[in-house]
Amino acid sequence: MTLNPVTPEFESELRAQLPGPCFGEVTPGYLEEPRGRWQGQAGLLLRPGTTDEVATVVRKAHEARVPLVPYGGGTGLVGGQIAMEGPAPVLLSLERMRAVRGIWPEENVMVVEAGAILSDIHDAASGVDRLFPLTIAAKGSAQIGGNLATNAGGVNVLRYGNARDLCLGVEAVLPNGDIFHGLKRLRKDNSGYDLRNLLIGSEGSLGVITAAALKLYPRPALEGTALMVVPGPEAALSLLALGRDHLGEGISAFELMHRTGLEFLNETMPDVRLPFADLPDWFVLIDIGLARGLDPAGALEALFAEALDKGLASDGLIAQSDAQRQAFWAVRESIPEANRRIGSVSSHDISVPLSVVPDFIARGNEAIAALEPYRVNCFGHLGDGNLHYNVFPPMGEMRGAYVAQRDVVKRTVHDLVHQMGGSVSAEHGVGRLKVEDLERYGDPAKLSAMRAIKAALDPRGIMNPGVILRG
Amino acid sequence: MTLNPVTPEFESELRAQLPGPCFGEVTPGYLEEPRGRWQGQAGLLLRPGTTDEVATVVRKAHEARVPLVPYGGGTGLVGGQIAMEGPAPVLLSLERMRAVRGIWPEENVMVVEAGAILSDIHDAASGVDRLFPLTIAAKGSAQIGGNLATNAGGVNVLRYGNARDLCLGVEAVLPNGDIFHGLKRLRKDNSGYDLRNLLIGSEGSLGVITAAALKLYPRPALEGTALMVVPGPEAALSLLALGRDHLGEGISAFELMHRTGLEFLNETMPDVRLPFADLPDWFVLIDIGLARGLDPAGALEALFAEALDKGLASDGLIAQSDAQRQAFWAVRESIPEANRRIGSVSSHDISVPLSVVPDFIARGNEAIAALEPYRVNCFGHLGDGNLHYNVFPPMGEMRGAYVAQRDVVKRTVHDLVHQMGGSVSAEHGVGRLKVEDLERYGDPAKLSAMRAIKAALDPRGIMNPGVILRG
Numbered sequence: 001m002t003l004n005p006v007t008p009e010f011e012s013e014l015r016a017q018l019p020g021p022c023f024g025e026v027t028p029g030y031l032e033e034p035r036g037r038w039q040g041q042a043g044l045l046l047r048p049g050t051t052d053e054v055a056t057v058v059r060k061a062h063e064a065r066v067p068l069v070p071y072g073g074g075t076g077l078v079g080g081q082i083a084m085e086g087p088a089p090v091l092l093s094l095e096r097m098r099a100v101r102g103i104w105p106e107e108n109v110m111v112v113e114a115g116a117i118l119s120d121i122h123d124a125a126s127g128v129d130r131l132f133p134l135t136i137a138a139k140g141s142a143q144i145g146g147n148l149a150t151n152a153g154g155v156n157v158l159r160y161g162n163a164r165d166l167c168l169g170v171e172a173v174l175p176n177g178d179i180f181h182g183l184k185r186l187r188k189d190n191s192g193y194d195l196r197n198l199l200i201g202s203e204g205s206l207g208v209i210t211a212a213a214l215k216l217y218p219r220p221a222l223e224g225t226a227l228m229v230v231p232g233p234e235a236a237l238s239l240l241a242l243g244r245d246h247l248g249e250g251i252s253a254f255e256l257m258h259r260t261g262l263e264f265l266n267e268t269m270p271d272v273r274l275p276f277a278d279l280p281d282w283f284v285l286i287d288i289g290l291a292r293g294l295d296p297a298g299a300l301e302a303l304f305a306e307a308l309d310k311g312l313a314s315d316g317l318i319a320q321s322d323a324q325r326q327a328f329w330a331v332r333e334s335i336p337e338a339n340r341r342i343g344s345v346s347s348h349d350i351s352v353p354l355s356v357v358p359d360f361i362a363r364g365n366e367a368i369a370a371l372e373p374y375r376v377n378c379f380g381h382l383g384d385g386n387l388h389y390n391v392f393p394p395m396g397e398m399r400g401a402y403v404a405q406r407d408v409v410k411r412t413v414h415d416l417v418h419q420m421g422g423s424v425s426a427e428h429g430v431g432r433l434k435v436e437d438l439e440r441y442g443d444p445a446k447l448s449a450m451r452a453i454k455a456a457l458d459p460r461g462i463m464n465p466g467v468i469l470r471g
Numbered sequence: 472m473t474l475n476p477v478t479p480e481f482e483s484e485l486r487a488q489l490p491g492p493c494f495g496e497v498t499p500g501y502l503e504e505p506r507g508r509w510q511g512q513a514g515l516l517l518r519p520g521t522t523d524e525v526a527t528v529v530r531k532a533h534e535a536r537v538p539l540v541p542y543g544g545g546t547g548l549v550g551g552q553i554a555m556e557g558p559a560p561v562l563l564s565l566e567r568m569r570a571v572r573g574i575w576p577e578e579n580v581m582v583v584e585a586g587a588i589l590s591d592i593h594d595a596a597s598g599v600d601r602l603f604p605l606t607i608a609a610k611g612s613a614q615i616g617g618n619l620a621t622n623a624g625g626v627n628v629l630r631y632g633n634a635r636d637l638c639l640g641v642e643a644v645l646p647n648g649d650i651f652h653g654l655k656r657l658r659k660d661n662s663g664y665d666l667r668n669l670l671i672g673s674e675g676s677l678g679v680i681t682a683a684a685l686k687l688y689p690r691p692a693l694e695g696t697a698l699m700v701v702p703g704p705e706a707a708l709s710l711l712a713l714g715r716d717h718l719g720e721g722i723s724a725f726e727l728m729h730r731t732g733l734e735f736l737n738e739t740m741p742d743v744r745l746p747f748a749d750l751p752d753w754f755v756l757i758d759i760g761l762a763r764g765l766d767p768a769g770a771l772e773a774l775f776a777e778a779l780d781k782g783l784a785s786d787g788l789i790a791q792s793d794a795q796r797q798a799f800w801a802v803r804e805s806i807p808e809a810n811r812r813i814g815s816v817s818s819h820d821i822s823v824p825l826s827v828v829p830d831f832i833a834r835g836n837e838a839i840a841a842l843e844p845y846r847v848n849c850f851g852h853l854g855d856g857n858l859h860y861n862v863f864p865p866m867g868e869m870r871g872a873y874v875a876q877r878d879v880v881k882r883t884v885h886d887l888v889h890q891m892g893g894s895v896s897a898e899h900g901v902g903r904l905k906v907e908d909l910e911r912y913g914d915p916a917k918l919s920a921m922r923a924i925k926a927a928l929d930p931r932g933i934m935n936p937g938v939i940l941r942g
Binding site for chain 1: 577578624628635651661669708712716717718892895912919920924925
């Protein structure tokens with residue numbers, strides 16, 4: 001499929017159709033990504049202010065066969081927002097479309113435009129005493145359109161589901177410029193194929209999401225947080241099961257962490273206060289939210305007492321104040337930054353069936369140790385079977401010396417994940433980083449169907465070419 | 472698109488490739504549907520025992536351009552399983568594929584074949600102390616493959632979601648005979664387009680689901696049920712909000728019913744014991760399930776006391792035993808049968824945004840009353856904004872006299888639903904019954920995308936032709 005570059009004629013035709021504020025300057029930030037691995041290119045930056053303006057841009061790009069890269073907060077970790085090959089594309093940034101179009105607290109629904117920043121959505125929900133539970137480390141700059149395009153996960157998936165589960169409807173511009181008006185505020189709607197879920201997770205390759213109807217939740221009246229030291233991942237899983245037995249859906253987050261993460265914090269971020277005098281090998285952060293009339297600290301104490309009794313925990317801390325809750329969470333939330341400062345050889349966002357998590361960790365560690373004395377920081381959303389299994393240079397060495405080893409490390413981890421029925425792309429998406437992985441591990445019938453769908457909806461291949469499927 | 476009939480050659484080629492038990496006799500049951508409206512046709516009944524055998528059938532039909540109708544429990548209400556036009560199709564029944572392939576209680580996952588009957592799945596889940604929450608009136612004969620193909624809803628959607636939300640992965644045979652191996656037991660998997668959700672709700676028009684990985688839940692330790700008389704739908708919504716405030720996610724079902732439903736029970740099913748001496752105009756059934764250590768009856772009493780105080784309820788009954796819970800549920804579950812015995816002029820499975828439910832009911836009743844002195848039985852899943860708004864002949868008259876009025880009644884109701892941002896197909900699907908409605912009310916961009924997807928995945932148009940989209 002031949003794509004065309006942005007030409008002066010293309011730009012001037014758009015200038016004749018769109019108001020001035022739609023045109024922006026391509027500053028370096030638009031071409032970088034959080035891990036500094038790739039450098040993008042752009043032929044033109046467009047920042048439409050309305051859905052009709054988005055449709056104008058897409059229709060024009062479709063007619064001229066000019067590639068388009070939808071651009072959200074730029075926080076994606078798999079290069080979905082970074083076009084390196086082919087003609088320099090139009091960057092279609094949703095940054096000016098950030099309105100809350102409506103909130104219906106009595107329906108637990110909010111309709112927002114795609115450029116709305118995740119933390120602003122949290123604030124808007126709080127303003128009507130509701131919770132929008134999707135939360136990720138990049139919430140201060142990530143936009144909901146990108147969260148939906150990548151089906152973002154995060155720490156609350158265990159209780160509330162991922163971005164997909166939190167979306168009732170979308171408005172989107174399809175690759176031919178047609179506007180899909182799908183902003184329904186309905187809990188049940190079986191009227192035809194599930195175009196919403198096809199767009200969610202398609203990473204901008206099947207259309208541009210311009211607005212979404214989001215599910216809100218009552219804010220849990222009372223919340224509590226604990227850290228518990230566990231003998232290992234197996235015990236952590238049993239503790240999760242025990243916790244569900246005690247608390248039902250009350251568990252909002254259940255995060256597994258390893259001693260390596262604490263060591264990294266010690267080495268790179270000494271300001272983060274560690275709540276343990278002796279660093280434990282494995283520990284979990286448990287966050288709960290309960291309806292009124294219940295007692296979170298008491299519930300966590302009862303859970304801890306039984307866990308202690310059953311040998312599922314050996315030590316524990318239950319937050320006694322909001323400040324302590326935040327301190328516990330700061331440990332978890334600082335680990336990605338500590339990882340970044342240490343510099344990984346290869347990072348892996350993987351998931352496996354819950355019950356094989358302990359075996360995966362044991363076999364993964366063994367396979368990695370057989371390569372080099374790497375340091376492994378394995379942590380993540382245990383309740384979802386989603387681990388960030390990140391491999392770092394041996395103590396005292398720098399990643400630079402191991403760049404050539406990245407592929408063998410990645411292959412070792414991903415082969416094992418695939419063999420154990422897992423996914424090599426759990427919550428970050430495929431982007432441009434994992435296109436080859438998808439070809440290697442993906443189901444062939446699914447890949448053929450995906451290619452047929454892409455060709456059917458975007459016959460000219462203009463939408464984010466090279467993402468998910470080879471361009 | 473020209474489709475071919477089943478020929479003796481077609482059949483004999485299949486007989487050469489498939490074992491004897493795959494061939495069955497087309498008894499009348501396969502050609503009927505629950506409301507007795509349509510009569511189907513079949514050129515051949517095939518009952519494969521394995522996924523590979525399903526693939527053989529589909530591949531063969533693809534090659535020969537013979538239409539295929541996937542057949543589950545036959546309980547669908549929109550004619551999705553009934554082919555009336557075109558060459559008599561192959562009926563592809565999943566009835567012999569009903570194995571539970573595996574249960575992982577520690578993961579809350581079960582993998583079952585598509586022909587498994589819903590109530591058998593309930594039993595299998597109970598057997599490992601887990602809950603599979605999808606439940607519908609036809610659970611004793613409906614098959615999970617059909618539940619997924621139609622994205623079935625039911626009474627527990629409020630708490631646990633619909634069939635879509637309860638499925639982690641599917642195995643399916645695509646229209647060209649390829650097998651999609653998508654039976655992952657993962658809570659997070661962002662590896663490419665969401666083919667699972669595209670198949671779910673496609674009513675067999677994009678492929679045949681052969682197995683599914685289903686989400687299980689802990690069984691609520693303690694359950695409780697109440698009936699509360701409410702001043703009207705508006706108060707019922709406020710009572711739901713109050714209940715969520717009290718009980719968080721603890722509310723499993725919240726069903727609205729009207730006096731007309733009780734009158735129908737009196738008239739047609741006098742064995743069903745009504746729990747009210749004076750029939751109330753509006754009442755709700757509230758079902759809750761709580762974790763251990765909590766007190767459902769106490770919680771319902773506290774809720775009722777506050778509801779009484781706030782004028783949201785005027786009378787209430789809290790079940791004191793399992794027998795009473797069942798008696799309360801029997802009222803709700805007998806209403807569809809009572810409706811059937813009365814005989815509706817037109818039945819509507821609709822949804823609207825939650826906050827407009829009261830206004831919809833008021834305006835709907837007014838519009839219907841302006842036509843004839845019809846009796847309206849409006850009931851359903853208030854928490855989902857999903858109402859069964861069914862219109863019956865005036866007292867003492869029979870539906871036969873009003874057959875000619877069906878279209879005007881339906882149009883009156885559906886126009887109003889559409890105007891109020893709702894869906895004319897909430898939980899039963901589109902099937903063959905609502906193809907025209909979809910054309911009238913569906914988003915044009917969505918319909919174009921659907922047609923493109925159908926043509927891309929099923930270029931010969933063999934899969935359940937005429938369902939959802941005009942063949």
